[in-house]
Amino acid sequence: MRHVNIIGTGSYTPDNTMSNDDIAKLVDTSDEWITSRTGIRERRISTKESTADMAYEAAKRAIKSAGITVDDIELIICATITPDYFMPSVACTVQGMLMAHKSAAFDLNAACTGFVYAMVTASQFIQSGMYNKVLVIGVDTISKILDWQDRSTCVLFGDGAGAAVLSASDIKRGIIASTLSSDGSKQSILYCEAIPLANPYIKYKEEPARPSIKMQGQEVFKFAVRSVTDTIKKVLTMGNLTEEDVKFLVSHQANRRIIDVVAKNSNIPIEKFYMNLERYGNTSSASIGIALDELVKTGDLKSGDIIILVGFGGGMTSGAIAIEW
Ligand code: UT7
Numbered sequence: 001m002r003h004v005n006i007i008g009t010g011s012y013t014p015d016n017t018m019s020n021d022d023i024a025k026l027v028d029t030s031d032e033w034i035t036s037r038t039g040i041r042e043r044r045i046s047t048k049e050s051t052a053d054m055a056y057e058a059a060k061r062a063i064k065s066a067g068i069t070v071d072d073i074e075l076i077i078c079a080t081i082t083p084d085y086f087m088p089s090v091a092c093t094v095q096g097m098l099m100a101h102k103s104a105a106f107d108l109n110a111a112c113t114g115f116v117y118a119m120v121t122a123s124q125f126i127q128s129g130m131y132n133k134v135l136v137i138g139v140d141t142i143s144k145i146l147d148w149q150d151r152s153t154c155v156l157f158g159d160g161a162g163a164a165v166l167s168a169s170d171i172k173r174g175i176i177a178s179t180l181s182s183d184g185s186k187q188s189i190l191y192c193e194a195i196p197l198a199n200p201y202i203k204y205k206e207e208p209a210r211p212s213i214k215m216q217g218q219e220v221f222k223f224a225v226r227s228v229t230d231t232i233k234k235v236l237t238m239g240n241l242t243e244e245d246v247k248f249l250v251s252h253q254a255n256r257r258i259i260d261v262v263a264k265n266s267n268i269p270i271e272k273f274y275m276n277l278e279r280y281g282n283t284s285s286a287s288i289g290i291a292l293d294e295l296v297k298t299g300d301l302k303s304g305d306i307i308i309l310v311g312f313g314g315g316m317t318s319g320a321i322a323i324e325w
């Protein structure tokens with residue numbers, strides 16, 4: 001049986017930091033409200049980087065940490081909801097920037113669960129024997145689809161990219177179990193429209209508004225708590241693991257209160273949940289990749305440790321992966 005290991009990680013966030021006080025100059029909010037309701041203190045907002053620029057930087061760092069060359073990469077999967085173009089995909093643009101001439105490349109959209117979906121998709125290509133090394137990227141310039149006058153959403157998000165290199169291995173380690181799910185009937189609680197119908201038959205009375213994220217915060221909160229709790233339980237059962245076996249959980253970084261409730265419901269100590277949302281806010285498809293890269297860099301993750309990556313997001317999607325490091 002072919003096993004799938006993570007052999008390198010990388011991340012990138014823009015230099016420009018926007019604090020809660022900075023946002024309070026734009027909308028009627030406060031550092032106290034944002035911090036107490038979400039745990040977020042600041043986020044990075046792009047002033048120059050495109051989605052592909054951030055993805056490229058994270059990818060370069062992941063390839064370097066994997067100790068391989070771009071010629072070893074056979075497939076690039078990029079999870080994003082904020083591509084620079086309808087076509088080409090961000091993955092193709094990054095392939096060109098990296099000069100990874102030997103790889104195939106495509107994007108996928110599973111909103112904030114995108115990194116987990118991309119990792120699971122990559123692992124299927126490796127387990128099937130089609131590819132040996134796959135570059136996975138989660139990236140979003142979410143700031144470009146925010147309504148900067150809507151305080152219920154604009155305070156929550158930030159821009160960034162996370163990446164990982166997955167490799168085939170004969171050693172029985174790496175991905176132990178994974179699960180993905182979606183519930184399209186709940187899409188109205190978190191969505192962003194694309195461009196409107198435009199052709200010679202369509203006449204708008206007013207110029208259509210710029211697409212921006214719309215969210216029913218409390219409904220998303222309830223979905224998140226339920227789906228993340230259930231998904232962790234499911235992946236543990238699939239992997240024949242218990243809560244005690246888990247060293248760290250890298251959850252989608254949306255709201256500290258969501259993670260607090262999940263930890264309580266799952267009987268897993270909150271200290272096991274790696275968190276960086278205080279510094280980056282919710283970076284959508286990128287959040288799990290950035291958090292994983294930071295966790296690796298702490299040096300606290302040792303060979304043989306069990307970690308869980310778990311996400312939820314628009315769709316509504318959710319998913320988790322259990323990994324032996
Ligand atoms: O990747 C998935 C992304 N989305 C999420 O994860 C969102 C999940 N939901 C949440 O995190 C929370 O629901 C929020 C942080 C979005 C909101 O927290 P909440 O405790 O559910 O607040 P709420 O929506 O019930 O609003 C409470 C009050 C309202 O005022 P009134 O009606 O009580 O007078 C809101 O208008 O807070 C007001 N409010 C704000 N006040 C100051 C909403 N946003 C803000 C704000 N600053 N930024």
